Amino acid sequence: MKIPVVRNILEVNDRIADQNRAIFESSNLFVINLMSSPGAGKTSLLEKTIEKLKDRLSIGVIEGDIQCSFDAERIAKAGVAVTQINTDGACHLDGNMIREAMNQFDLSALDLLIVENVGNLVCPAEFKVGENVKAMILSVTEGDDKPLKYPLMFQESSALVINKIDLLPYVDAKIETIRDNVAKLNKDMAIFEVSCKTGEGIDEWIAWLEKQVDQAKK
């Protein structure tokens, strides 16, 4: 005998993420979920972002990257509130982990909460954490075919930061190819070409981020 069920496998996570969203909203807080493969430059972009914005916005960071626990120390050094999540080897952050971590902050005192997700282009795309937007980083050293290999991540994210453009002369990847491939998957994606090393292009990313925060506050 067959019993129809029709339930979403991720229903519990979706529910928790929606609750997180409601809590963030009531604190008038903008939350961004930052994803990429390991080493693409999430922590580096965070450092740059904090440096540029910390005088204007009150920022908090949740560090979920399992690659190294030094990330939280790097962020603390940059001068903002940071909480490290122990993912126990998990390949992604989920709503529940964020629920625990977010309780460590005085949310109403923050304007912007940045979540550095676990370095992985696959799994985090399926798990909402309660963010306003998802953003991702692709470094030019990873190649320009990545959008076609990891379509879900590129479709779920509102913004793409193409990082390490200072290395373009040494790699085969072409910015144009990345842009073409992204356009096929997500024509509304905001794209920024940056180097966290030289600082090139960072201002455009900052301007976009600030605009998102302002819009959400209205």
Add this chain to the structure above:
Amino acid sequence: MHEMALVQNIIDIVLQEMDKYEVEKLQAINLAVGRMSAAVPEQLQMCFEILTTDHKLTGTKLNIRMVPVTYKCWECEKEFTSAGITFTCPFCESPNPEIIFGRELKIESIEVVD
């Protein structure tokens, strides 16, 4: 490898449903998994086997129906499916059709031993 988390969720939901219908044993669980989702069917099977060792669900079959990606063209509004990803409408060749199915991660039904 987030399949472990997915399978844990599947098991939780299925146990709830078994309680609801007062069922002790299941023959099969039927899933629908979109080809655009980030779940790998072989990994789901493997995780299911590991997580149901010495368990109420030991021996229950996990049937996975892979859902092809279905697109709808913005221009001519026709719908079509594709085994992989595609970027042009086969009818009018307009770019970037919208994905309407193919991302599901659903439990569709459970089967009780008669």
